[in-house]
Every structure is written in structure tokens, then in C-alpha cells.
Amino acid sequence: MNGIHDMGGMHGFGPIEPEPDEPVFHHRWEERAFALVRAMGAFGRWNIDASRYQRELIPAADQLRMSYYERWLAGLSGLLVRHGFVTEAELASGKALPGAAPGHVALPAADVPAFIARGAPASRAATRPPRWRAGQRVRARNLNPAGHTRLPRYVRGRRGTVDRIHGVFVFPDTHAHFRGEAPQPLYSVRFEARELWGDEAAAADAVYVDLWEDYLDAE
Amino acid sequence: MTTSDSDDDHDHRIPSDPALRVMALESLLVEKGLIDPAALDALVDAYEHRIGPHNGARVVARAWTDPEYKQRLLADATAAIAELGYGGLQGEHVVAVENTPAVHNLVVCTLCSCYPYPLLGLPPVWYKSAAYRSRAVIDPRGVLREFGLDVAAETRISVWDSTAEVRYLVLPQRPNGTHDMTEEQLAALVTRDAMIGVGVAHAPTSAGRR
Numbered sequence: 001m002n003g004i005h006d007m008g009g010m011h012g013f014g015p016i017e018p019e020p021d022e023p024v025f026h027h028r029w030e031e032r033a034f035a036l037v038r039a040m041g042a043f044g045r046w047n048i049d050a051s052r053y054q055r056e057l058i059p060a061a062d063q064l065r066m067s068y069y070e071r072w073l074a075g076l077s078g079l080l081v082r083h084g085f086v087t088e089a090e091l092a093s094g095k096a097l098p099g100a101a102p103g104h105v106a107l108p109a110a111d112v113p114a115f116i117a118r119g120a121p122a123s124r125a126a127t128r129p130p131r132w133r134a135g136q137r138v139r140a141r142n143l144n145p146a147g148h149t150r151l152p153r154y155v156r157g158r159r160g161t162v163d164r165i166h167g168v169f170v171f172p173d174t175h176a177h178f179r180g181e182a183p184q185p186l187y188s189v190r191f192e193a194r195e196l197w198g199d200e201a202a203a204a205d206a207v208y209v210d211l212w213e214d215y216l217d218a219e
Numbered sequence: 220m221t222t223s224d225s226d227d228d229h230d231h232r233i234p235s236d237p238a239l240r241v242m243a244l245e246s247l248l249v250e251k252g253l254i255d256p257a258a259l260d261a262l263v264d265a266y267e268h269r270i271g272p273h274n275g276a277r278v279v280a281r282a283w284t285d286p287e288y289k290q291r292l293l294a295d296a297t298a299a300i301a302e303l304g305y306g307g308l309q310g311e312h313v314v315a316v317e318n319t320p321a322v323h324n325l326v327v328c329t330l331c332s333c334y335p336y337p338l339l340g341l342p343p344v345w346y347k348s349a350a351y352r353s354r355a356v357i358d359p360r361g362v363l364r365e366f367g368l369d370v371a372a373e374t375r376i377s378v379w380d381s382t383a384e385v386r387y388l389v390l391p392q393r394p395n396g397t398h399d400m401t402e403e404q405l406a407a408l409v410t411r412d413a414m415i416g417v418g419v420a421h422a423p424t425s426a427g428r429r
Contacts, residue, residue, distance in 0.1 A: 008355075008356045009329075013348070013354070014350050016350045031263040032242070036245060039255075109257035109261045121384075152330060152380065202372070208379050210381070
């Protein structure tokens with residue numbers, strides 16, 4: 001979707017404000033929000049693409065107003081309701097209604113190190129050769145899907161060069177919507193800064209963007 | 220807890236007091252048997268105490284001292300960091316990019332907040348901010364100047380936008396005057412910011428870690 005989350009190249013967000021000796025979390029509630037998202041994700045009922053899409057659905061003005069972990073919390077709440085872990089009424093009251101969610105086993109503390117070590121690899125076995133080789137010229141397609149995509153607006157329609165092939169990866173545009181993994185080759189594509197931003201950009205600078213095969217056309 | 224901020228659209232939930240909302244959500248999920256609070260403690264503890272930039276610094280110091288390791292790191296970083304015991308959540312697929320006098324690398328995620336957890340821990344607030352995500356790709360030199368880094372005009376800047384499940388680690392240049400230092404001493408010179416590309420490794424006289 002052409003959402004506010006797709007920020008590359010925008011102006012108007014002010015200076016960057018690094019915080020010296022920044023703590024890992026600023027509040028205890030941020031710790032709990034982070035851990036709840038990870039622990040509920042361990043059930044495998046959704047995936048990272050669906051999780052990102054849920055946060056993209058937060059109205060644009062709210063996304064800008066909310067802090068990072070507030071967005072995580074809103075996204076998690078939406079996923080919990082959508083996937084039947086809790087009801088809207090339970091979320092509103094904070095109390096479990098009778099007859100709730102039997103058969104789920106909570107992630108045990110003892111399993112946390114293995115859960116972190118395992119992660120969730122997104123690469124898949126190749127079933128066909130990639131369409132392009134490193135060094136070939138490509139053009140990012142001008143796609144504007146209403147659903148989830150990882151094709152940033154600032155490269156759409158722009159010409160680049162395949163820098164390397166990462167392998168075959170799960171396709172976010174279908175995966176986020178539970179329409180299958182549709183694995184396909186993933187490329188690192190190099191875009192010259194001037195191709196993206198015009199002649200004011202430094203001539204030798206470049207941006208590398210990871211793009212799936214369905215995002216690309218031959219140039 | 221208050222219910223005044225609930226409405227019909229469950230995507231439109233702004234916690235008026237997120238601390239209360241999270242506490243209520245946690246107790247609801249515990250009551251339903253979906254969450255073991257000790258697992259939450261373990262997750263938080265892992266990222267507060269075990270997983271952080273000291274991991275990435277160890278990888279960089281190894282690459283500075285062992286040319287064969289450096290080659291493996293640049294060819295297949297996922298396998299190379301696994302040699303040191305790193306990998307997993309948000310570091311399942313890793314690519315290392317090397318800074319040289321000719322090229323300076325900078326990592327961003329313009330679409331969300333992708334970051335190599337196993338090597339750097341959780342991202343700082345500025346990395347997740349709209350200001351950094353919007354400007355890193357269009358004005359990398361301006362961004363670097365804000366971090367106090369003036370990159371020479373003849374040095375090319377390569378920005379890596381983490382749009383997929385590949386996470387990027389910048390291999391900073393080894394500072395001058397460090398030829399007699401041990402791997403452990405070198406690791407202490409490697410900052411988180413240097414491994415994102417918004418900083419450089421400390422000179423040996425100002426050793427310390429951010």
C-alpha cells in the first residue's frame with residue numbers, strides 16, 4: 001500500500017536525534033510490549049509480513065503520532081482479534097470470557113533461547129534459475145498494490161543494476177495476506193543516486209535495494 | 220483500565236496510557252493460558268544483557284585480525300557469524316559490506332525498522348525514526364554530517380535499504396595505530412554506530428564502546 005510507512009526520500013521529519021547512552025528500553029511497558037509480540041508470534045499463526053501489514057493499516061496520522069512500541073501494541077491487538085486469540089470485548093475489559101482458547105500451549109521460558117536461535121528463515125529451495133545475473137540492467141516496476149508490498153515508492157519506474165542474487169525468498173505481497181509463500185529470487189539492485197534523485201545527487205553515490213523478481217522488468 | 224479509546228475499528232487503537240494497556244493485555248493473555256510471564260522476562264533479559272553490539276564488535280575484530288575469516292564474512296556472512304555462535308531471530312540472512320577509503324556504507328530500513336538483532340541487539344530510537352528512515356536514502360551525506368562524519372567527496376556512499384529479510388552489517392575500516400592490539404582490544408574500538416555506518420571505529424587513544 002502507498003502508506004506513510006514508506007518513508008524513503010520524504011522531507012519534513014526534522015533532524016535525527018541520537019540519544020547518548022540510550023537504554024535498550026525506555027519504559028517497562030516497552031519491554032513487555034516487545035516480548036508479548038515475540039511470544040505471541042511464536043504460535044506461528046501469522047508471519048512477519050502479516051505483522052508489518054497490520055501496522056501499516058494503522059491510520060497514517062496515528063502512525064506518525066504513536067511511538068514505535070505503541071504501533072507494535074496496536075498491531076498485536078489487531079492480530080490477536082483477527083486470529084481468534086482474544087475478542088474485542090476481552091480486549092476492552094481486560095477479562096477473559098468463559099470458554100476461551102483451549103489447546104494452546106504458551107511459549108515456555110525454557111524455550112526462549114532456542115526460539116531466538118532458530119529465528120524464522122525466509123529463504124526457500126530454488127526450483128528454477130533466477131531470471132537475471134549480477135551486472136544485468138533491470139527496471140523496478142511501477143506497481144501500486146493496495147495490499148502489502150516491500151517495493152518502496154522511491155524506486156518504482158527507476159533503472160538499476162543487479163548487484164547480487166540473495167537466493168529464493170518468501171514473497172511478502174502474498175505471504176502478508178496468507179495467500180501462500182510464492183517463493184522467488186531476491187536480488188540486491190543498485191540504483192545510482194542520480195537515477196533516483198536527479199542531478200543534484202552525488203554522481204558516485206548509490207542505493208542498494210532488495211527486490212523480488214516480480215518487482216522487476218528487463219531494461 | 221479505561222475503555223474510552225476503544226472503537227469499532229480494531230486497527231485504530233491508540234493506547235491513551237500504553238503502560239496500562241500492556242499490563243491489561245499481558246494479564247488477559249496470561250489468564251487465557253497464552254503467555255507465560257517468565258518467557259517475557261527471558262525475552263527481555265536476552266536483549267538487555269546477552270544480545271547487543273558487543274557481538275557484532277567481536278565479528279568485526281575477528282575480520283580485522285584474520286584475513287581468511289574476513290573473506291568468508293564478505294562471501295557469506297550468515298555462515299561466518301555462525302562460526303562465532305551468532306544467528307537466528309532477525310539475523311537469519313546476513314550480508315556484510317566493507318568500508319574502504321573508496322566506499323562508505325550506510326544501512327537503513329525505509330519501510331520499517333529491520334536491523335541485525337543477533338549482531339547489534341535492538342535498534343536505537345533514532346534508527347526507527349521517520350527522520351532517519353526518510354533521509355538516509357536521499358541525503359546520506361547530510362545525515363552523516365549530523366552524526367559528525369564528513370565523508371570526503373571522492374569517497375562513494377553506498378546506502379543499503381533493508382527491504383527484505385536480509386540484514387546488513389557494515390565492516391568498518393580498522394583504525395590506524397592498532398597493529399599490535401589483540402582481537403579483544405580491537406573489539407572495544409568497534410561501536411554500534413560504526414556497524415550501521417553512521418560512525419567510524421574509535422581511535423585507540425579514545426578506546427571505549429558506545
